[in-house]
Amino acid sequence: MQSSRGGATLTEQVVATIREAILNGKLEPGTLYSVYRMADEIGISRTPVREALLRLADAGMVRFERNRGFRVLRTSVRELQEVFQLRLLLEVPAAYRAAHLADEELRVKVRKELAAMQSAAIGHDENLFMAHDRALHELVLAASQNNKLVNSVRDLRFITMTLGASTVDRSRTLSDIADEHRPLVDAIENRDPNAAATAMHHHIVHTGQLLLEQLIKDGRDSSGLDPKWASSFTADVQFPGSYQIPQPLPNEQVGDSNK
Amino acid sequence: MQSSRGGATLTEQVVATIREAILNGKLEPGTLYSVYRMADEIGISRTPVREALLRLADAGMVRFERNRGFRVLRTSVRELQEVFQLRLLLEVPAAYRAAHLADEELRVKVRKELAAMQSAAIGHDENLFMAHDRALHELVLAASQNNKLVNSVRDLRFITMTLGASTVDRSRTLSDIADEHRPLVDAIENRDPNAAATAMHHHIVHTGQLLLEQLIKDGRDSSGLDPKWASSFTADVQFPGSYQIPQPLPNEQVGDSNK
DNA sequence: GGTCGGCAAGTAGCATGTTACTCTGTTAGA
DNA sequence: TCTAACAGAGTAACATGCTACTTGCCGACC
Incomplete structure (x- = not known):
């Protein structure tokens, strides 16, 4: 074959x-x-x-x-945590820049991909859904105008997808996942970089958190897991003139997975 | 051989x-x-x-x-710009985290590498100097506790070094470069993450700016170069609750290279 | 029963053979 | 003089051959 x-x-x-x-x-x-x-x-x-x-x-x-x-290789919890940390460092600024530079062409394409995701979700076609999910993220990355960034993230997202296949995520329907992309798409439509960065941040943190919890529930060794993985590369306390991240929303569950 | x-x-x-x-x-x-x-x-x-x-x-x-x-491959101006953008996205948070997590062992090692750099600078041993420069950066990256980040940046730094060899940088002596690392080392000694991030940011922006200018002076095609490459992935205007970068200092020359 | 030894199978890593292609230079033909 | 066919060298990509090593099995010996 x-x-x-x-x-x-x-x-x-x-x-x-x-x-x-x-x-x-x-x-x-x-x-x-x-x-x-x-x-x-x-x-x-x-x-x-x-x-x-x-x-x-x-x-x-x-x-x-x-x-x-x-x-x-079996992706360890530790590795997955590293992957999502890197994705935060790369994809969030990329989303910011994509929204900043967004032209009409990008906005149309992004809108179409989201629509395609939603229709694939309704048809329960997981493969098609994944393809459009991937296409949407690639659009945003490509719009950041940095090819090396696009290539780096491609590998990282592949690792994520590998685990998505083995650890079936039943906490979200495909429609849920599609809806989760809406704020990002809206932010790009409105050319609002801050909103785009924030939306991407929430999306990655949420996805990562669910995958990590799923992995740990499946009995994967969770030693070396940092409950604060999503913010450990940036300030817990905001400070002027340096790197900051969107603070977790009050209702965003983080790190209550390993009881 | x-x-x-x-x-x-x-x-x-x-x-x-x-x-x-x-x-x-x-x-x-x-x-x-x-x-x-x-x-x-x-x-x-x-x-x-x-x-x-x-x-x-x-x-x-x-x-x-x-x-x-x-x-x-001959590294283009465009590619080099992308490399430094990525290095900013990765190494600055890594420096932040390294300072945050710094234990006595790291502080001793970092101090030793800086001293070795300075003595190599005095001896005008460029190879030895480069080796310790590389070792210092790797120490900081490794301290960030993210292996994938370390590996990613290794490749990026290699590209930088390739150009350092061909475009002789006469604007800085080895001692100058060593001194430029002092604020970073100091910040790690003091376990001051914000200072470490800021120091790393300035270091990378400065190095990148000099290399880019040198390349353009050497007649390399500079189309596609963004004078604001160093800040284009983050907000020009600070905003609460999202990604920010250290604002360029008033005396930091940026983007006055292509007359 | 339990241990040891060696034999056969299977492998990555390295070496070498083969193929179809690109390019260069030359020569036949106008 | 100019053009085009052609031959020859050189190559990446792919196929196959070879070697030293690991492992599991089986039978002999304690």
């Missing part, structure tokens, strides 16, 4: 294939796989498979074990 | 070898090289060389051209 993307190199196609396999659980974390067998299954030689896996290893998705095979 | 690191795989050694070759200018941007010849020169087979280059290609350091060879 060979992915039929014609344009790029075989290696790149394999990267995409393996990413998908990880996302939908066909490759499970912890199990030992081998380049030999994987190349056989795909029906190509070992080289492009190995090169694809090396790239994923570089991104922290898999690990090679000499003379034994490779494993898909 | 083979690097004699025994522990890791050949590929990893080659990555380090090529990185150094790029840093010290043995591999120059723009020139077309080939995996064949490079493998011959190092005295090993093509595979580990190719794998090493693929990793560097992933990090944006080189680019393969099918059936033609590979080039070391």
Whole structure:
């Protein structure tokens, strides 16, 4: 079963294939796989498979074990916390800048993606929903005019999605998640950078908090988890002339997960 | 001339070898090289060389051209601007957190690195100086307790260093640069997060501004350069409850480079 | 029963072979 | 002189061969 993307190199196609396999659980974390067998299954030689896996290893998705095979890495609570901390540091300013620079084209596109998300939510098409969710976030990132930022966050969001697949989040319906993006889209429509940054902040903190709680409930080791992960990189107390974050709203539940 | 690191795989050694070759200018941007010849020169087979280059290609350091060879990429003004924007987004909060969490061990180490930088500056040993500069920044990043952040910034700093080698910066002596780190070290000593964040911010903005100006003076295409790159991801006007940056000091020259 | 040894299978890492392509220079044809 | 076909060298991408290592199994010995 060979992915039929014609344009790029075989290696790149394999990267995409393996990413998908990880996302939908066909490759499970912890199990030992081998380049030999994987190349056989795909029906190509070992080289492009190995090169694809090396790239994923570089991104922290898999690990090679000499003379034994490779494993898909199980994302730890600690790692996920780091991912969301980084996403806060990168995506919130990106949202700010996107709203600041927003032209009519961006506003139209963003509106369309949100609408597509909502209709996918109604149709309960999770894959389609995820695709539009991803597209919306990429639009905002791209609008920040910083390509390196876009690429960095892409990897981080992939890790998030990997866990979203395994830990089914039953606390939110797809419609809930779509609604959660509305303040962000509204802020971009209104070209209100502060509102966009705040909306993105709330969105990431909320998503991260739910995922972390879910992971811990599933019995994942939570040592090294900082209940204040979302604010630990910025001031708890506001101070003039330096980095600040939106203070958590009173009703925003944070860190009451590990009783 | 083979690097004699025994522990890791050949590929990893080659990555380090090529990185150094790029840093010290043995591999120059723009020139077309080939995996064949490079493998011959190092005295090993093509595979580990190719794998090493693929990793560097992933990090944006080189680019393969099918059936033609590979080039070391010339960092554009635009890219460098993006790098410094990202470094601001990541390293400033990291400095904040490092100062917040600083224990006696960190304070001692940081002090020692600064002293080593200064003595290397007096001895005009540029390589040694760079090594300690790098070590100091890594200490601060590591103290932020976020490994993914450390790794992200490592790549960004490497790009910066690549340009430091080609565009000789005569506006600052090594001692000047060392002195520029003193406020940061002091802030960590005093466990003053705000001061640490501010010091790191000034340091990165200053370094970035000088490098960008140097590049433009050297005739590099400056289209797409935003004179306000350092603040464009955050509010120009302070607002409560959202992201803010230290406002530029009155004497901080910003954006007067392209007349 | 329990321990040791060695044998076979399986692997990553590295080396080498193959293919289809790009580019350069040269020569045949106008 | 100019153009175009063509041959040859050189290459990345992909396929395959080789080696040293790890592991599990099985049978011999205590």
